[in-house]
Amino acid sequence: MYTATGRLDSGTLLKQYSPLVRRLAHQMIAKLPANVELDDLIQVGMIGLNDALGxxxxxxxxQFETFATQRIRGAMLDELRGSDWMSRGNRKQQRDIEAAVHRLEQKLxxxxxxxxxxxxxxLPLEEYQEILTKVRGTQLVYLEDMSGDESGDEYLDRHVADEEGNPLSLLQDQRMRMALIEAIKKLPxxxxxxxxxxxxxxxxxxxxxxxxxxTESRVCQLxxxxxxxxxxxxxxW
Structure with missing residues (x-):
């Protein structure tokens, strides 16, 4: 992976790590609304990979793969920040659903x-189900966003976090992991x-x-x- 002068062989590494870019793009697209294009994420991810090489x-x-992963995801996040990928209206609808769930759990x-x-x-049931489809973009349990407050830190930073401060690292905390497991057990x-x-x-x-x-749409709603x-x-919690 190095040239005769001791430098990283950019051409070889771009080819070797392009599957990493695709994998990260697929992981991220699963958390985002349908209007975000996979090819766009891959394209900016390759720019991030090239930046990592430099x-x-x-x-x-x-390790290079660890460093490259951070740069690739960072490039994708920068692209998403600039494209207003989820409207304020959709964010409000997501919060409205959570508020309704909370009230009903307290009452029932x-x-x-x-x-x-x-x-x-x-809302009529069909309209509510349409909203469930639209708010795709909060598609993981982002543990950094439990306050419900949309002010302050960037929404995207909390909902598609990079490696540092990643909600996945929080899941390594055993107490939080157990809380999540118990919450999942209480789902229908x-x-x-x-x-x-x-x-x-x-x-x-x-x-x-x-x-x-x-249908796939129904799975998305659920x-x-x-x-x-x-x-x-x-x-x-």
Whole structure:
């Protein structure tokens, strides 16, 4: 991977690590609305990889793949910041769903049904389900955003975090991990299946839809609803 002069062989490394760019782009696109294009993320990710090649210093004691991952994700995040990927209206609708779930859980002492959440929000069921599809973009349990406050730090920084301060690293805390596990156990059965297939078995929406015998859109709705429930549970943690 080095030239005769001891420098990184950029051409070889670009070819070797381009699958890393694609993998990171696929991971990120799963958390974002449908209007974000995969090819756009890959393109800016390759720019990030090229930037990593120019900046990498082996004397820092960091593996190149670790360093490159940070630069690639950083480039993708910068692109998303500039494209206003999720409207304020959609963010408000996500918070409204969570607020309705919270009120109903307090009142009913159990996980509310989908129709009950729609009624609490004063919406027909079909309109509520359409909103669930639209708010895709809060598609993971981002543990850094349990306050519900959209002011202050950048929304995107909390919802698609990079390696430092990544919610995944927070999950390594055993207490938080157990809280998440318990929250998932309290989801309605079908939503538990969706979460298990999506995160534990790394299945995509099409595959999950085939297993459940529903449309991909319906899986997306169930997933968004699960996230709203989990965020409510973990906010109280």
């Amino acid at each position: 900046r990498f210093d082996i004397a820092q004691g960091v 002492g159990r996980a509310p049904q989908e129709s009950e959440i729609a009624q609490e929000m004063g 059965e079908r939503e538990q299946y969706v979460m298990s297939m999506y995160y534990e078995h790394d299945m995509n929406l099409k595959e999950i839809a085939a297993v459940l015998g529903v 997933h968004s609803q699960s996230i709203a429930r989990l965020r409510v549970k973990l906010r109280d």
